[in-house]
Amino acid sequence: MTDYRYIGKSITRIDGREKISGAAVYTDDIDFGANLLYAEIVSSTVAHALILNIDTSEAEKLEGVVKVFTGKDFPYKFGLYMKDRYIFAQDKVRFYGEQVAAVVARTPQIAKMGAELVKVEYQELPAVLDQMEALAEGATILHPDLGDYPHVPWFFPKPGTNVAHWRKTRRGDLENGFAEADHIYEETYEVPRYAHCAIETHVAIGKFDYSGRLTVWSSSQSPHTQRNLFAEALAPMGLSQKDIRVITPHVGGGFGGKAGVTMEILPAALATKLRGYAVKLRWTREQEFINTYQRLGVVAKLKLGVKKDGTITALDHKIYWDAGAYVEYGANVVNAVGLSAIGPYRIPNVSIDSVCIYTNLPPGGAYRGFGYSEMLFGLESHITTIARQIGMDEIEFRRKNAILEGDKTAYGAAMNPNGLLEAIDKVTKAIEWDKEYKSTDPNKVIGKGFSLFWKAPAMPPNASSSAFLKFNEDASINLIISGMDIGQGYQTVMAQIAAEVLGVDPSKIRVETPDTDRNPYEWQTVASHITWSSGNAVKKAAIDARDQILALVERVYHMSQDSLYLEDEAVKCHNQASFNLPLRSFVVEGIATKDGSYRGGPINGRGMFMPEFSSASGDPDTSQGGHPNVHYTVGAGALILEIDKDTGKMKVLKAAEAIDAGKALNPDLIKGQITGGLLQGLATVLYEDMRYDDKGRLLNPNFTDYKIPTAMDVPDEIIPIIIEVPQPDGPYGARGVGEHTMLPAAPMIANAVENALGIRIRSMPITAEKVAMAYKKHREQ
Amino acid sequence: MAKVKLTLNNETRTIDVEPCETLLDVLRDKLGMKSPKCGCDRGDCGACAVLIDGKSVRSCLIFAIECEGQHITTLEGISGDQLSILQEAFIEFNSFQCGYCAPGVIISATELLKSNPHPNLEEIKEALSGNLCRCTGYQPIFDAILKASKETKK
Incomplete structure (x- = not known):
């Protein structure tokens, strides 16, 4: 095992002091002076309608209103993977809450009053609020122009229907696979929509100066992608990437909700018509619930065939996604799961249909887990049930079918090295799976739930990262990168990587939040790819700097580079113990020679990483042939659940989760992902739930009615387990874990409820009420 | 507008406020204290909490005008x-x-x-x-x- 100085160490966060002292600056904290204007949005009050007229005259008369804008001012489309939406609704609204107009005023209060004075006349159209209804014959079509929408080549929309994308994956011979099976089990599972609930709502400020340059400050996971999408959308106004600068201060939580572009396009566009002003838009908590991405809803139909000995022979997995009114980002969630809905299992005969369906609900998009939570709820519930049906231990069943290195994934590429079996063993042991758990309270029962999980980063094949690194006089380093520390500890881990290569303590490495004018390109901080991808770029930048240092020392001192190494902020020599050249003596100022001249100069490193082996060009009908996913991260979880038989109230007594991080660059930060992600996952299954009325209006757009976990809701004990089977192309063997930690939560609860009470609940959330009612019915039968 | 005199992080401050302005907005926009954050604007999330005479209070739920003569401590004051x-x-x-x-x-x-x-x-x-x-x-x-x-x- 390699002995590292900084890698693998639980050093404290380099942004810790900033964040606990109140010094950390978030987007809303920046002052813009007297020329700051405030925007308020006029939102659609119906789910689906034609816009007949917008009367802005009363709002314009209000003192303090600077200007009122409607869709006519911005007839421009935007979108990440598919350009299916406009900056403001044009002739049609497609969800309750969609932006129809904006009032810009001197104060937020006046903007709000102005927005209430804008009168919009609608002609209502039938609203399609359910994805299965949207698929039915004769359903109202949301996007009659679907065939004209630009999209990435790996999407397959069906014009004339509500199907925005259909990912088909086929492998082996399905019919034969089911014929070989001794037992076939079919069932349907349902998952509602969920909200990210970062504590900081979306906020962005656009400023278009008199020279014609647009600067946008935004709370975002994606500064460069935002700049690019702004440039694409605003190209008709003559703007290109060089005219646009995106600055992203600290982000108060992302979870996928601040990936891509949602509301940020509004202040960016509004500013272009208000030269010299800064225009600010901050979502209220209610707007945050309604008009950002939401996690997609799912109906999944599963058919699994197994032999008596537990071997899986065939899987038919049909997943129907309620993707909302616009799917410019959400369609890639559908795509990702359509490639991976076999779960972490070796299955020879597979058919997956992952169908992205337009509905008149808010746009679906990225949410921590990117569709895998929804898919795994059904699959892992199904696995536990089918194991029981054939009389096999569910752990043994999973172990027998677990995907191993070299096994084929659903799209035919080989599975990467992974520690799935080790994860199963360690979780089983940590949770004492074979122990008989019994409540001392006769009214309570205890159940055990188990689940495996896997997930790959979902990215375009050419998603890339880059890094600059510059030395300062005191041998401190500015590491200049464009990933976002959305809380996961990105800045700290990147500093650790540079520290390891350069022999400089991470506490001497400063990592600032990005500015697209000054920081090099990064695709986005999404997909749990940033440790792997940006980490590779940072490592290369550090190696570049190290190579420059060693070449300089070789040139000046005539020592072989092979004999030199960096340690404790100095250049040292294997062959000459007395040689010790402090970095601070030369990394900016150069090395003085005998004649008084200097050699060298400021040391600046650069690095870049793109996964050149990745390809999205699989066959549209089978998905075979490409290499769309760079690798999968796998793991296992188990929990002990106490249930009150009368009230259904549940309490997680103990949970264990093992995840294969490849190499834990900072174990404590990974443990933080496990405790945080697991609680977020448990909340989605135990109580969170977006409730819509029959008009498509969200009924619980606040924290009073949409409960997220408080300090009182924490499981009594969480055992985090880190597995390390190295990722060959990862920095020091690392791969991402951020999203994965919440993946097993829902099926673990569903499986534990069945284990305790003998009832199988196939729709999320599994609330106390639902458990109590189901158990009452079960007892009466 | 009304004048309010209060003690903020051990300094005496006098400010003009509208009766409808919350303490959170006044702290952030008129008194330069950015540590209290807005997360929900209705008392659910606690990101805007400050100490008033030693008691934790959600600054989005009270008006600045109510704080006459009170001692307010934000995270900036604790950091010192x-x-x-x-x-x-x-x-x-x-x-x-x-x-x-x-x-x-x-x-x-x-x-x-x-x-x-x-x-x-x-x-x-x-x-x-x-x-x-x-x-x-x-x-x-x-x-x-x-x-x-x-x-x-x-």
Whole structure:
């Protein structure tokens, strides 16, 4: 095992002091002076309608209103993977809450009053609020122009229907696979929509100066992608990437909700018509619930065939996604799961249909887990049930079918090295799976739930990262990168990587939040790819700097580079113990020679990483042939659940989760992902739930009615387990874990409820009420 | 507009406020204190918590005009020239991820340790139940408070 100085160490966060002292600056904290204007949005009050007229005259008369804008001012489309939406609704609204107009005023209060004075006349159209209804014959079509929408080549929309994308994956011979099976089990599972609930709502400020340059400050996971999408959308106004600068201060939580572009396009566009002003838009908590991405809803139909000995022979997995009114980002969630809905299992005969369906609900998009939570709820519930049906231990069943290195994934590429079996063993042991758990309270029962999980980063094949690194006089380093520390500890881990290569303590490495004018390109901080991808770029930048240092020392001192190494902020020599050249003596100022001249100069490193082996060009009908996913991260979880038989109230007594991080660059930060992600996952299954009325209006757009976990809701004990089977192309063997930690939560609860009470609940959330009612019915039968 | 005189982080300040302005908006926009954050604007999340005469209060739920003569402490005031034992413990345990809830949590925890220097886990959970954190799962926050309370002499 390699002995590292900084890698693998639980050093404290380099942004810790900033964040606990109140010094950390978030987007809303920046002052813009007297020329700051405030925007308020006029939102659609119906789910689906034609816009007949917008009367802005009363709002314009209000003192303090600077200007009122409607869709006519911005007839421009935007979108990440598919350009299916406009900056403001044009002739049609497609969800309750969609932006129809904006009032810009001197104060937020006046903007709000102005927005209430804008009168919009609608002609209502039938609203399609359910994805299965949207698929039915004769359903109202949301996007009659679907065939004209630009999209990435790996999407397959069906014009004339509500199907925005259909990912088909086929492998082996399905019919034969089911014929070989001794037992076939079919069932349907349902998952509602969920909200990210970062504590900081979306906020962005656009400023278009008199020279014609647009600067946008935004709370975002994606500064460069935002700049690019702004440039694409605003190209008709003559703007290109060089005219646009995106600055992203600290982000108060992302979870996928601040990936891509949602509301940020509004202040960016509004500013272009208000030269010299800064225009600010901050979502209220209610707007945050309604008009950002939401996690997609799912109906999944599963058919699994197994032999008596537990071997899986065939899987038919049909997943129907309620993707909302616009799917410019959400369609890639559908795509990702359509490639991976076999779960972490070796299955020879597979058919997956992952169908992205337009509905008149808010746009679906990225949410921590990117569709895998929804898919795994059904699959892992199904696995536990089918194991029981054939009389096999569910752990043994999973172990027998677990995907191993070299096994084929659903799209035919080989599975990467992974520690799935080790994860199963360690979780089983940590949770004492074979122990008989019994409540001392006769009214309570205890159940055990188990689940495996896997997930790959979902990215375009050419998603890339880059890094600059510059030395300062005191041998401190500015590491200049464009990933976002959305809380996961990105800045700290990147500093650790540079520290390891350069022999400089991470506490001497400063990592600032990005500015697209000054920081090099990064695709986005999404997909749990940033440790792997940006980490590779940072490592290369550090190696570049190290190579420059060693070449300089070789040139000046005539020592072989092979004999030199960096340690404790100095250049040292294997062959000459007395040689010790402090970095601070030369990394900016150069090395003085005998004649008084200097050699060298400021040391600046650069690095870049793109996964050149990745390809999205699989066959549209089978998905075979490409290499769309760079690798999968796998793991296992188990929990002990106490249930009150009368009230259904549940309490997680103990949970264990093992995840294969490849190499834990900072174990404590990974443990933080496990405790945080697991609680977020448990909340989605135990109580969170977006409730819509029959008009498509969200009924619980606040924290009073949409409960997220408080300090009182924490499981009594969480055992985090880190597995390390190295990722060959990862920095020091690392791969991402951020999203994965919440993946097993829902099926673990569903499986534990069945284990305790003998009832199988196939729709999320599994609330106390639902458990109590189901158990009452079960007892009466 | 009305004049309000109050003590903010041990400095006397006099400001003009509209009767409808919340303490949160006035702290952030007129008094330069950016640590109290807006997360929900209705008292659900606790990100805007400040101490008023030593008691933790959601600054989005009270009007600035009500604060005449009161002593208000924000996280900036707690940080001062030297971080508290509690803040150092939060750093040690990587207690925060995105950090947006941190100001409110630190205010609540500071109030707790002042009134109850050696709380047990249940008391800590109770004291923090009005502060929402979406990132951490709360455990590293509990760990830091327990550690800080141990370092406070009995």
